[in-house]
């Protein structure tokens with residue numbers, strides 16, 4: 001099974017053609033491919049390009065736990081770069097169909113940078129989803145391990161829980177992230193961000209991803225956290241999101257359409273031996 005490995009600010013994805021799968025990819029196959037010890041080590045798997053009736057290309061996005069994500073900002077930027085490397089796109093904008101909707105993208109700087117119009121965010125409890133009465137989920141309290149976390153929830157196709165803090169740390173993300181990810185409040189689970197607002201143009205986040213765990217950067221998390229900061233009046237519409245892996249630039253329109261711009265790095269390409277795909281996980 002041929003693959004190409006890229007990272008976007010340290011958020012790693014493998015890109016594999018649909019032709020490499022006889023039918024629906026098995027969960028065990030995905031878990032093995034992404035596994036950091038038994039496989040190629042990745043924060044997710046991108047399968048594409050597929051034919052699409054509504055966009056130039058189709059893309060499926062899988063987390064290392066084999067759950068399928070509606071959207072991935074870093075995954076989309078990496079997929080755009082892979083299309084560019086394959087000569088399937090040039091410098092003009094093009095569209096990609098994901099489970100969470102159609103996005104518009106453009107490759108810049110000879111593939112080193114990609115812009116993606118990620119779509120419109122929603123703070124509606126029904127869209128995200130979040131349990132309880134239909135409402136915008138802003139500055140609510142969530143009790144985890146006896147601590148009340150003030151959070152706002154938002155979807156950009158995939159769900160996000162954004163918690164304001166004065167000092168986001170890796171420890172905070174790893175301690176509370178998994179508990180919030182699987183909290184009954186979020187029927188589809190959720191990605192989690194601990195966000196510090198530095199000034200009106202800068203935020204800093206630490207990330208725990210649904211189905212992937214702690215990551216150094218996340219594009220959809222950057223969009224989500226920036227949208228919350230803008231919605232709460234804490235930031236302007238152009239926000240630089242600072243993460244351990246690097247920075248993503250976010251622009252938010254008045255109707256909350258979010259655009260993201262960030263780097264992509266090609267790592268390697270290779271062939272996965274079927275022998276490693278049968279490891280069983282307990």
Ligand SMILES: N[C@H](CCC[C@H](N)C(=O)O)C(=O)O
Nearest residue numbers: 069072073074158218219220
């Ligand atoms: N784990 C996420 C998908 C990947 C998000 C992240 N890698 C990004 O760049 O947006 C989810 O299940 O919604």
